[in-house]
Amino acid sequence: MSPSNTDAPRNLFRAIATDLHFWIPLCVLLGGLFLLDKLR
Amino acid sequence: MHATRLRSLQALGIFCGFAAGAWLGGAETPIKIVNPDISPITVSLIMVCGVFLARWSLPAFIRGTSHVRSDVRQAPHLVVWAVLAGCMWAVANTLTIYAIRNVGLSIAFPLWNTNSLLGIFWGFLLFNELRLAGWKRWLGVLGGAVAMFAGATLLAMASSHQAAPGKATLGIAAALGAGLLWGTMYIPYRKAYLTGMNPLSFITFFTVGELATMVALAVGYRGASPLWKELVSARPVLFWLMLGGFVWVIGDLFQQYATKYVGISRGIPLSNTNQLWGLLWGVLVFHELQGGSRTVYTQVAGGSLLMACGAVAIALSSATEREHSSWRNAAEREGNRYGVEAEYVRAGMQGESFGNASSARSLLDRLLILGTTALFLALATMARLPRMEISLGWAVVLAAAMLALLSTCAIALWRTTRFR
Numbered sequence: 316m317s318p319s320n321t322d323a324p325r326n327l328f329r330a331i332a333t334d335l336h337f338w339i340p341l342c343v344l345l346g347g348l349f350l351l352d353k354l355r
Numbered sequence: 356m357h358a359t360r361l362r363s364l365q366a367l368g369i370f371c372g373f374a375a376g377a378w379l380g381g382a383e384t385p386i387k388i389v390n391p392d393i394s395p396i397t398v399s400l401i402m403v404c405g406v407f408l409a410r411w412s413l414p415a416f417i418r419g420t421s422h423v424r425s426d427v428r429q430a431p432h433l434v435v436w437a438v439l440a441g442c443m444w445a446v447a448n449t450l451t452i453y454a455i456r457n458v459g460l461s462i463a464f465p466l467w468n469t470n471s472l473l474g475i476f477w478g479f480l481l482f483n484e485l486r487l488a489g490w491k492r493w494l495g496v497l498g499g500a501v502a503m504f505a506g507a508t509l510l511a512m513a514s515s516h517q518a519a520p521g522k523a524t525l526g527i528a529a530a531l532g533a534g535l536l537w538g539t540m541y542i543p544y545r546k547a548y549l550t551g552m553n554p555l556s557f558i559t560f561f562t563v564g565e566l567a568t569m570v571a572l573a574v575g576y577r578g579a580s581p582l583w584k585e586l587v588s589a590r591p592v593l594f595w596l597m598l599g600g601f602v603w604v605i606g607d608l609f610q611q612y613a614t615k616y617v618g619i620s621r622g623i624p625l626s627n628t629n630q631l632w633g634l635l636w637g638v639l640v641f642h643e644l645q646g647g648s649r650t651v652y653t654q655v656a657g658g659s660l661l662m663a664c665g666a667v668a669i670a671l672s673s674a675t676e677r678e679h680s681s682w683r684n685a686a687e688r689e690g691n692r693y694g695v696e697a698e699y700v701r702a703g704m705q706g707e708s709f710g711n712a713s714s715a716r717s718l719l720d721r722l723l724i725l726g727t728t729a730l731f732l733a734l735a736t737m738a739r740l741p742r743m744e745i746s747l748g749w750a751v752v753l754a755a756a757m758l759a760l761l762s763t764c765a766i767a768l769w770r771t772t773r774f775r
Contacts, residue, residue, distance in 0.1 A: 327432050330692055336481060336542055340439055343539040347446040350532045354453050354525055355396070355576055 358676060364706055365673035367771050368616030371609045372625025373666070374764040377757045378606030380632025383455075383464075385599030387641055388743065389592050395452035396573050397585045401593055403445060403569040405600025410562035412727040413604065414555040415720035417774050425710050426556035432693045433547045434560045440543035441564025447536035448565075449572060450529040457526025464630045465507025466530035471500050473538025474623035482545050483681035484620045488674065495672025499665040500624045506661030507630055513644065513654035541619040544611065549686040550695050551703020553775060554611035558604070594738035597731070609764060616706070618682065621669050628666050631659055632753075639749035706772030 331337050389398055414423060427434060447467075454463035475496065478484035485493060547557045573582055589596075606629070613622030634655070637643035644651060674682070683704070690700045702709040716724075768774055 327693070330694075331432060331435055334692065336546060337436075337439070339477075340443060340539050340542050343536055344439070344443050344446060347443065347450065347532055347536045350528065351446060351449060351453075351572070354450070354529055 360705060361676060361679055362673075363771055364616045367706075367767055368613045368622060369625060369670045369673065370764055370767055372613035372617065372622050372670075373628060374760045375606045375609035375613055375622075375626035376628030376666075377632050377760045378602055378609060378629075379626060380606075380629035381636060381753065381757050382599050382603035382606055383451075383629075383633055384636045384640070385592075385595040385602075387637075388595055388745075393589055393592070394577060394585060395456060396449060396576050397582065397589065398596060399445070399449040399452055400569045400573040400582075401586070401589065401596040402448065402600040402603070403565055405597030406604050407562045407566045407600075408597070408727045408730065409601040409604035410558045412723045413608065414559055415716070415723040418553075418555055419716050419720050420559075420723075421715075421717060422553060423556045423559050426552050427560075429699045429709075430547075430550050430552055430693065430695050433550060433552050433557065436543040436546055437557050437560035438564035438567075440540045441561040441566075442568040443536045443540040443564075444561070445565040445568035445572070447533040447540070449569070450533040450536070454526045454530035454533060457529065458523055459526075462511045463526065463530040464633050465504070465511045466527060467534040467537065468507050468627045468630055469504065469531070469534040470538035470541075471624040471627045472504060473535065474541045474619040475500055477539065477542055478545065478618050478620035481542060481685075482549060482618070483685040484618045484674075485678065486681035487677040488672075489677075492672045492675070492678070495668045496620055496624075499668030499672070502665030502668065503624055503627060503662045504665075506658040506663075506665060507627075509654045509658030509661065510630065510634060513647070513651045513658065538623075541614065541623060544614045545619050546689060548611075548615035548703070549682065549700075550689045550693065551686075551700040551709070553703070554608060554615060555774060557611065558608065590737050591739035594731070594734035597734060601731075605761065612768060617673065621672065621674075624669050625666055628662065631662055634659065635753060636750075640746050640753065642744060642746065703775070706775045708773060708775060 385402075414420065451463060451467060454467065475485075479486070485496060488496075544557075548554070577585065586593075606626070610622065610626040613626060616622075617625075638655075644655065647655075686700050686704060687697075689695070690697055699709050
């Protein structure tokens with residue numbers, strides 16, 4: 316059975332949250348913000 | 356994909372990489388003419404405002420925003436990736452301003468350009484780039500990137516006497532941090548283009564992330580009232596900084612097309628030829644390295660030659676049909692994970708059109724183009740030329756070379772892919 320349309324945002328969120336490719340840039344971004352805070 | 360089509364797309368991507376180098380290198384120069392009393396955060400915010408305007412008006416001008424809506428309907432998840440990449444760009448750009456202030460453009464450039472080595476790593480690890488490529492291609496790409504890095508280091512050594520004492524560590528940390536952020540930012544780029552998204556659509560959401568991050572950083576670090584006062588006092592340089600942002604977007608757009616058609620492992624090192632352009636602007640227009648010793652000039656010549664050789668080695672190592680089949684596997688994986696239509700992914704990879712989005716300019720498109728033009732004209736009337744020794748003749752020559760690259764590359768993109 317195909318998922319209903321109302322599940323689409325939840326499925327999209329799950330696909331992104333379980334994608335390692337998402338977490339690598341996010342961690343680097345947080346590191347960059349930390350460095351910027353130290354530099355200012 | 357037909358072998359002839361693959362070859363023409365690879366050649367196009369490599370050409371875009373070189374054009375990106377010219378425009379990204381030229382975009383750093385406005386920072387040099389800005390009063391050092393203005394905070395780096397404010398400088399970055401003003402540049403990002405120019406970037407934001409360019410990232411909406413250029414797609415409206417080239418293809419119309421109806422194509423953006425069509426792309427988002429096909430791959431809505433890429434909006435998240437684009438915003439994330441935009442946040443990274445904004446933080447990296449702010450770090451580069453600290454780097455330039457503390458160690459100078461000539462040292463900062465090679466350090467943040469280590470992003471190309473990181474790009475090769477991510478491209479191989481996550482997106483099957485250079486898989487089944489054969490040792491000659493590996494040697495060309497990796498050897499070329501290492502040669503470019505060595506050349507960049509030589510150029511840094513040549514101008515190291517310009518670094519302000521005591522501030523070098525901060526500047527180096529800022530430049531390396533920017534390199535790490537930019538090198539990793541190519542993950543969202545590659546993800547978008549493997550899935551078939553058009554670079555012109557990607558950048559419109561990308562810029563939402565960069566503007567939101569920059570505004571948050573500027574207000575958080577400076578405070579709303581002092582920030583506003585600084586923006587008002589910066590009126591004479593608003594035009595130059597926003598123009599720098601606009602020029603950057605043109606370079607970045609070429610970089611995005613290079614990433615799309617030759618991947619991050621080749622596209623990023625090629626666009627890092629921006630260091631050579633930055634050096635040309637610095638030496639010819641701003642009289643950097645004047646009165647340097649013979650050793651300095653030897654290092655500059657050697658470093659530039661190494662960088663040029665590295666870029667040529669990469670340009671001659673385009674992807675074979677076997678390697679391209681590995682890219683298609685990665686694209687299929689992305690399509691399956693996010694439920695993107697296979698035909699959309701295929702058309703995107705081949706630079707072909709998909710669907711029937713209208714190419715006619717809407718009222719929104721016209722408003723974006725006219726509004727941006729009017730704002731830049733208004734800022735130009737307030738702009739003042741800085742009181743510093745600049746060689747205008749060389750500035751005209753370099754600007755003409757950039758425009759020549761822009762027009763030929765844009766024509767090639769139009770003829771081959773209709774800006775797909």
